[in-house]
Amino acid sequence: MNELTYDRLRRRQWLAGEARADGVDRRTLLRMLAAAGVVAAPALLPPARAVAATAAAAGGTAAAAAGPVPGIVKPLPAEWFVPRGTNAEMRWDAVPGTGLHTPNERFFVRNHTATPLIDQASWRLRVHGAGLRGDGAEFSLADLHRLPSHRLSALVECAGNGRSFYASQQGQTVPGTPWTLGGIGSAEWRGVRLGDLLRRAGLTHGAVDVMPSGLDAEYRGADGVSLGRVRRPLPIGKAVDDVLVAYAMNGAPLPADHGAPARLVVPGWVGIASIKWLGEIEVSDQPLYSPWNTDYYRLFGPDHPEGGSAPLITQVVKSAFELGRGAVLAPDRVHRLEGRSWSGTAPVREVEVSTDGGQVWRRARLHDVPRRHGWTRWSLDWRPAAPGPYELLARATDRAGHRQPDTAVFNREGYLFGAVVRHPVTVG
Template sequence: MGTDIRGPGACEHAYDRARLRQFLAGEAAGEGLSRRGVLRLLGAAAGLAAAGTGTGAGVAAAAGRPGIVKPLPAELFTVRDTNAETNWQALRGTGYHTPVDRFFVRNHTSTPVLDPARWRLTVWGGGLRGRAVEFSYDDLRSLPAVTSSAVLECAGNGRSYFATQQGDRVSGTPWTMGAVGAARWRGVRLADVLRAAGLSRRAVDVMPRGLDPRYTAGGTDYGRVRRPMPVAKALDDVLLAYEMNGLPLLPDHGRPVRLVVPSWVGIASVKWVGDIEVSDRPLFSPWNTVFYRLFGSAHPRGGSAPLTCQPVRSAFELAPGAEFAAGRRHRLTGRSWSGGGGVRRVEVSADDGASWREARLHDAPRPGGWVRWSVPWQPHEPGPARLMARATDTAGTVQPFRSVPNDQGFFFDAVVRHPVRVVRDP
């Protein structure tokens, strides 16, 4: 039996802004990144946005293969370059946790197949009291086990709606709303591993790095996926997970071990983690300088702070264009979630927002999780219709009707207009 952990998943906006200032002043560090180098990469971000690359396709897609190991049946997934998006109609009736066979896949390159018996995790850096420490798979499993039910989501989830719903030009993988899933994760606290490795009081940042192939885009080699977080977050609710929904992780979901960072953007939950740098200096990588920040005319010159907590979002468990018989009573279902707290209210409209009906919630609000909901609907006249759902979280944040655009298409949080068709009852 594991201990349940549900931390607050705090957003570290002030931390991130301070780190960016420190990096540009030459006071922060990043493997393979000089101050001049990061300025060059920041300049390249605009070019990547214009070219439509940098957040989706990688070397596996260029080779003409998806780079994903598990089966991807068309009824469950839509394949997008090196990624696989869950079809929302496949989640109807599946329970709170997303079944592993239909959990989305977000890869920068391709899935590595690693042997747990040969895998090692190295914890190293100036933020430790002594030398680097190595952990085997068995070492991790010998530590106290914890469990955490958490939603993971790509920051680009909903990206396609910037174009189709708002007319904005953005770059990256054209996700609809299927780059999200909830699972029950089992593993060890990152805090326990860091303390076992000799965490010192000097430590300020922790940067996990994956063992997937190096990521190249726009002619630039960005190295392996890695992204720092403050020590305070690492010691809070972060998990080094080796099981998902009661079974060992599949390769596509991080086997042998991955991070799970509740409420934060999915890039923070590094898969196939092979080493963790613990630093006594601020750290940066391309994944919080070039990528996973907001660029564009609506944002500060030079970009926003690096993205942390996810926004509020909602989705129907329906295929686009689903048909409903006129004059019959139907049960609409869906799910809503937020990185800023639990979801406490969901409203549904079937008349383009002219009227709203409160949905029944089937789960209690919880940080880092989602709620399932349902609402009855009885359409009367045949023809096209658009369903809409908007959620309110425990912090009082309500989904807007328009999302603020950004060049790389992150954080689409607007109410989605879901097209359906009402037909005559045969």
Template sequence: MTAPARRTLLKALAAAPALSALAVPQAAAATGIVKPLPPEYFTLRGTNAEARYESFADTGPLTPNARFFVRNHTSTPVLDATGWRLTVWGDGLHGGGPVHFTHGQLRDLPAVTRTALIECAGNGRSLYATQQGETVTGTPWTLGAVGAARWRGARLSDVLRLAGIAGDAVDVMPRGLDDEYVTGGVSLGRVRRPLPVAKALDDVILAYEMNGEPLPYDHGHPVRLVVPSWVGIASIKWLGDIEVSRAPLASPWNTEYYRMFGEAYPPGGSAPLTRQTLKSAYELPFGATLETGRTHRLTGRAWSALAPVREVDVSVDGGAHWRPARLLDAPRRNGWVRWTAPWHPHRPGPATLLARVTDADGNTQPERAVPNTQGYLFNAVVRHPVTLV
């Protein structure tokens, strides 16, 4: 595709209406989020809703759709699947495209189901400040910008091959149908981020169902990308088009954002973020009050995007002593495990609880995360304060 032709198609896609809008529930007025956001389950953070991590304690291995965190750059578009279509285009296709797929055509393709976590790259960002004294920018997530779901949809590889992907294509760039993101008075366009062809042809799906239900509006209806084990920004919601290119592609979401900048990294920053990291945490509010003289069943979750979880160790005395927790789920790739450990405290006063995950490849949470200016990929052992009475 020539440069003028590429610019013409980009303008046409940008100008295209974002499909038929339905009536938006009143809850969207303040946050741009459609679903109810009860305070016992969510903390509101601008256009985002963080799940209260402690509220996962009464859920199973999958996060209910109503409890799943929401990460929006702007507001949730309410789109009609019957008018939706996906445009695949670019010089990485034989003939350059564009090729279009309707929702019905996508559902006619062989369906696959993947159980996978979606986790924001900034999950745990606030802990750089509260736990390590580091100044970082971005949404101050604690630990609730993560959720696990069973996603069902078509393989991205099937769609790309039907569209005629060329053997020398190197990147694809999915783009959403949400509003253009404006920061500092400058529009960065609709959210989009390149994905290497090798990953696109591996385990990525175009999901239209979440936990056995049609994909909810806030989670990408009608269709979203699900990119297992990678940072959440890769799993573009409200998918509208995919550019396929024989040359590397770029957007603000892999140049200005979602790279590591700081003293520990090169002056131009790290390579664009791909895989997530590993975490473990207690399903307790920070600063929780617990009674002495009785046995508590401490619970939590642990996960690694690098390999299945192997073990979780816990400490109730700030790291002086460690013991293994009992895993409640079979470890699996791209998922988390629930764990439990009993504790019978005797003395009142402050205490610090720690949990540390080690995965099957030997990756273990460090005591301190390497800081970066935008607060990505916090992976240190979380220091969890409680008060005993």
């Protein structure tokens, strides 16, 4: 079942009193339902079932940490990062030589609030809910280490990566963190498969949704109202497929900024699904909603349904040069242009590069065997004809046939910018 079909089923079940909207107001859900054609008129709606609030997150103490960027613990050298509010964007001119996996100290940071410092000895992951037999289970970090471990090489990418180009390339103003293309990182994650953990906790055939919640501070919206801790449901089919509860990153224990003691890694999906600082996982026999798959992380705008698209899942195809924007290159020599391309849907099939603003395209050489959930490194040799300004472009096509377009379809929050990015350089 695809996500759009599944989402419509969730909405119908909510109308019948069989789903729970945790922290989502009724008006939001009615708007979504009307846009999907699920309801004919508000007068026909039955009352929603009243449900108690979600239980508090499991053990562990947390405290906000000060740093060069408020709420981020690790050092953020200017040659590696660009501060973005409570976040830190990776600089692409610092990527050359780093290999397929982004070193932990260079990995971008996306925080809704602040990095919590959690006592790993007292931390517990609580797995509970009506989709389990009995009372569920609790796992300490030591418990996770005793379970069969698995490795997963995967990208984590913010849904808003590339957001700034809606304004700079398309003249469309959007709110939110003005990422260029550095809201992404690749790592080898190690941990326990979520499906294995759920089965140990007593997973039943009646399970429908899985709601992981973080231990970071409650998030407040633009109106100042608390929306609770960051949480976003996964359909059970995805949860038991390839999702990892990770406790290690690139061969080292998870750093604080990247989810210690344990985090979720949901390969191929937008970064919000990979909840950091896990504290609890609810397994429900009812479809679940949260603010992070209703008001946030849907596409709203004139080219989308009035109530928004289905919740965002996979990332779009993107490409980036391992070169600073506005870089100055020496004349009268051959330059090796290097970069990386990726897609949330399928491995990259080919990459084309233009050095004249898109008039002529040449196929780049791929340096990796393209694979799902990872980026592919590429290069192309270029000898500029003369000094002066140039506009470099790179576009990728994945094996599912998705190719980067010239423009991205606008959406109100600036998610999923996948158009070809114009990269200015100067020769001389």
